[in-house]
Amino acid sequence: MNDDEPGFFERPSLAACRVAILGLGLMGGSLALALRGRCRLLLGSDPDPAALDLARNYHAVDDCSADPAEILPRAELVILAAPVGAILRLVTDLPRLHPGRAAVIDLGSTKRAVTRAMQSLPARFDPLGGHPMCGRERGTLAAADPRLFEGKTFAFTALERSGPLARQLAVELAAAVGAQPLWLDPETHDRWTASSSHLPYLVANALAAATPPEVAPMVGTGFLSTTRLAVSPVSMMLDVVMTNREYVRPALRRLQDQLARLQSALEANDEPTLRALLQSGADQRERIAPN
Numbered sequence: 001m002n003d004d005e006p007g008f009f010e011r012p013s014l015a016a017c018r019v020a021i022l023g024l025g026l027m028g029g030s031l032a033l034a035l036r037g038r039c040r041l042l043l044g045s046d047p048d049p050a051a052l053d054l055a056r057n058y059h060a061v062d063d064c065s066a067d068p069a070e071i072l073p074r075a076e077l078v079i080l081a082a083p084v085g086a087i088l089r090l091v092t093d094l095p096r097l098h099p100g101r102a103a104v105i106d107l108g109s110t111k112r113a114v115t116r117a118m119q120s121l122p123a124r125f126d127p128l129g130g131h132p133m134c135g136r137e138r139g140t141l142a143a144a145d146p147r148l149f150e151g152k153t154f155a156f157t158a159l160e161r162s163g164p165l166a167r168q169l170a171v172e173l174a175a176a177v178g179a180q181p182l183w184l185d186p187e188t189h190d191r192w193t194a195s196s197s198h199l200p201y202l203v204a205n206a207l208a209a210a211t212p213p214e215v216a217p218m219v220g221t222g223f224l225s226t227t228r229l230a231v232s233p234v235s236m237m238l239d240v241v242m243t244n245r246e247y248v249r250p251a252l253r254r255l256q257d258q259l260a261r262l263q264s265a266l267e268a269n270d271e272p273t274l275r276a277l278l279q280s281g282a283d284q285r286e287r288i289a290p291n
Contacts, residue, residue, distance in 0.1 A: 008040075008076045009101060012165050014172035016040050020075035022068055022090055024051045024060065026136055027107050028081030029144035032060040034177040036146075043071040054141045072098040077169055080106035084114065084239040091117040094125065103166040105130045105173065109197065110243040111157045111186035118159055128166040129157035129186060132179060133197070137232045150178035157186045194247035199255060201237055202248070204229035 008016050018041040021028045028044070032055070035042055044061035045068040046052055055064050065071050068090075072078065078098065080087045087108045094104065104127040108114045111129045118127035134152040136143050154174040158167065174181040184192075208230040211223070241248050258277075265274040 009165075012076075012168060014039055014077075014169055014176060017077050017169065018075050019043065019077045019079060020045065020068070020071050021061070021079045021081050022046075023081035023083075023086070023107075024048075024055050024064070024141050025081070026138065026140060026143050026148075027132065028079070029055065029058075029060055029141035030146060030148040031079065031081060031107070031177065033058070033144055033146035034149060036060070038176045039077075041074065043075055045071055051141050058141070058144075060141070060144070068093075069097045072102075073100060076102055078102050078104045080104065080108070082108075083233075083236040084108045084110055084243050087114055088117050091121065091127075095122050098125075100124065102126070103169050104128070105156075105166065105170060107132060109193065109240045111155075111189045113243045115157055115159050115186045119161065126161075126163045126166040127159055128162045128170055129159070129189075130170060130173075131155045131157075131189065131193070132177075134179075137228055137230075147178070149174075152179050153182050154179035155182045155184060155189055157184060157189050190244050191247045194244055194251045195254075198241055198244055198248050199251040201229045201232060202241065202252065203255065 008018075015038065017039045019035060019039045020043040021032050022045050024032065024044050024046040028046070029051075032042060032044055036059075041063075042061045044052075044055050044064040045066065046055070046064070047066055049066065052064050052066060055061050063071060072094075075098070078094070080090050082090060087106050091104075091106075091114070101124045104118065104121065104125050106114050106118075107130055109131060111131060115127075115129045118125075118129070121127055132149050132152060132154045134148050136148075154177075156167075156170045156174075171181055204227045208227040211227075258281075262274065262277055264270075265277060
């Protein structure tokens with residue numbers, strides 16, 4: 001861009017934007033691959049040297065560093081693609097790491113804690129919460145896929161202070177990766193994902209833990225698909241369930257109540273009740289996810 005051309009903040013768009021992605025695991029790496037050629041400059045940072053080596057080998061970003069302070073001053077859009085606990089630390093460190101103006105969007109799986117932390121950012125930052133509803137159980141850049149977001153919901157949770165820049169870039173970001181934007185408040189986001197995302201992980205983990213190793217020769221697709229989420233990184237999922245305890249706990253109680261009804265019907269040899277319970281579950285699944 002020539003010195004006499006309008007600057008990014010006078011003509012903001014994702015195509016004219018220098019984007020820094022902090023965290024080059026599955027989500028950050030997939031986003032980087034999906035954004036190649038769709039923004040002015042793509043920067044990346046990750047504390048793991050192996051992730052940086054992969055990012056260079058994949059040409060996922062134009063420049064990367066283990067030290068976010070080396071890349072952030074060039075960015076107009078900062079995307080926090082780390083686990084929730086790391087995102088909270090990055091939000092605290094951001095004013096020190098980035099001396100200029102920037103929009104800030106995170107990809108964390110819970111939103112209340114992150115958006116509360118974002119409220120304290122200096123006025124030169126325009127923050128907004130985000131959460132693409134997609135992923136894989138293996139959370140590394142080696143599993144990254146530029147099509148990961150296609151056709152998926154990209155939830156956005158605006159703060160009261162979120163300005164038109166962050167909102168515009170969020171919409172353009174979703175469009176660039178083929179996702180569908182969904183705007184909602186942080187409370188609703190965390191309440192919904194407690195049931196749709198966080199409880200499934202706990203169920204998969206508990207089912208895997210309750211399964212005796214001796215059955216391994218009889219494991220089939222049912223067990224494998226049902227317990228797939230159990231191998232998600234524990235450190236990442238611990239952050240998620242701990243920052244959303246308020247809504248995960250009642251979700252667990254609802255599941256426990258349903259399991260108790262199934263157990264009661266089985267103990268009573270009550271086939272009609274058991275049939276009704278099983279059909280109710282099948283019908284509910286069709287209502288929630290008809291395709």
